[in-house]
Amino acid sequence: MLFLIILILSFIASYFLPWWIVALIAFLAALFLGKTSGRSFWSGFGGVFIVWVVLALLKSIPNDNMLASRVIQLFPLPHSWLLLLFITALIGGLVGGMSALSGVLVKKVFTK
DSSP: OHHHHHHHHHHTTTTSSSSTHHHHHHHHHHHHHOOHHHHHHHHHHHHHHHHHHHHHHHHTTTTTTHHHHHHHHHHHOHHHHHHHHHHHHHHHHHHHHHHHHHHHHHHHHHHO
């Protein structure tokens, strides 16, 4: 449930708002719906990871990966844009996971 809420809200909000909105969404979703620390972290991580992969592909494929190829020229990576896509999604996943973890921990502080 928490995973789906983070996934859907992050996907919708990422079209209109800045990149850091996923952290706020994961935090608030875990604050209100989170049960355990581990499950909240992985829900936030997985939800934002998938959203960032999909959004990166949706924005990169129509323009023939122009921006991705320029970033790869700056940071020469093996397997080119696939590794760049994974690193981008990993950073987003960590942001979402840590935010969701923070949300559930804040909830635990105020419920005890």
